Amino acid sequence: MLPKFSIIIPVKPGGEVRALAGLAKATYPDDLFEVLVAYGCQPSVQRNTAAREARGEILYFLDDDSGVAPEFLDRAAGHYQEENVAAVGGPSLTPATDSPLQRAIGIAFASAVGGGGVRNRYRKVGSARYSSDNELILCNLSFRREIFLAHEGLDERLYPNEENELMDRLQREGHQLVHDPELAVQRSQRRTYRAYLRQMYGYGRGRGEQTLIAGTLKPITLAPSLFLLYALVVPLLGVPLLNLPLLAYALIVLLASLQGSLTGKDAALFPRLLLVYPTLHLVYGAGVIRGLLRPRYRGGKQTHWDVEVSRVKPFGEAVQPGGDAVQRSTFNVNGNPPILGRHPGGV
Template structure:
């Protein structure tokens, strides 16, 4: 079998139904699907098994161990030569596996791949705005999969594939939560395995459905980056501090403008200069959002989504860095760290 699609699931039965429905339309048919229910209260067994007449799908329920170890559970039961990992809130384009199969046949040296995410036309304006904010060069600089990153590419587990031999060599996920996918990707590369971005292998990623959920999610991403640093000190690079710099700029621009005018005596037209880049950035996001989504309803939400993304990530990174690195406090949310084969050198 060519591919084993592995999906961890926790209390999201409606999402797995939509994901499985999208997989029934794959043009490439040599694949199986493994759904692993991670101790959910909302059981999706009947939903998954209802697809057995259209998909080669297996369902497992286990006690909750979080997403990293849940993917390991799926890897251990997979039959395919390649393991493809999706989040449950993704929709998969019909040509996805065909595109990946063609790329891997032309590039047999590849061990690990990742792909970008996009917004489906059926998404709400808010979902489209969040998707654009998370992939726009005006926020992340494309580091989440829109363009090739400097250095080796680190796939994210919402859209990632790993060969069976690479999994056997690496031992799978070392931690189950809080940056588990980046730690896994960095360790695979440290093993000397080849990781690539396949730009055409995109998925439609719903992410969060309101700004409060989105704020918590990106704050968590910021704290997770510090967790990865414990395993790979190089995990935090200058670009990861940019959201924190942006946060500092946002909280200081108004006091600075007032200070220039009232304390330093600058004319008003000059004292507003600290705010000008912020306004230009908002305008660029609005225009870029309209061009990317084709919707003014989504475009007007993009600046807010971008502000939340950068400030929440920056705050999470800063507070976690102070707590864990400077004050050396133990993070109780990490959980178990598995013993896995480590790279030499």
């Protein structure tokens, strides 16, 4: 028997839900999936609130600009035939129509030099497999609703990295996570360099905060931070030999940028990659340090969030054009203070 899906999309108030265009073409039976749009200012709170209102057996989280393939629900449903599977997701790919800067960011994320152990979140490679949070990303990720709610959903102190914290808990309990490259969505990268800076700092800060909450430190988490400290201190020491690792790093970035521009078949990518790679490492490292030393969830007063959940597609009906709500509910939720003032898919 095919499972029922509840697709949940968090959006800032008044935001456009571009993901609906792809959902309108879904091949999954109309009576087996619904779409809920959660408007608000704290994505973790929005997702959790909508999850409690959902009526499907599987919660599928997308971002407001996640472009899905028509058969994505059919494919995800197949993986949930295994009872030990708690979560299923796929990568987020950068559209070929993005600007050179956006494509450079996507290439960096999908590379060993930039994305490292999490690069499969941003590239389509291999076949469906049991995996971990290293390959799964919340703009394209589903959970069994029963398990999600039993674990109290996403930790609302975190944004980003809230899904990583939950998946860590699930795996420690023996649940299986599945990464399926064929579930890929199309999502544009940040449009400006300034937005990219904020993104990398936020990613790093979220990782630092997640590390504190989890109580375990993965050595790789500190690598960008240690490199940042090295890059700041070594020039002050006046010892030429200590500059060799920095020169080696510059050579690696140069070669990776050249390879990325050749792979992308666009010379305009080269100078942008020369900027994107160091930004990814150094700014992310700065964010990790800030998250470890001054987590945002400590000392903050609890906030009341207004979350509006709009059911833009009930079971058995078509997706409403423009995201018009068939049913709308408003909730006042106790949560944590604002984090970055940003939303999924925004710039």
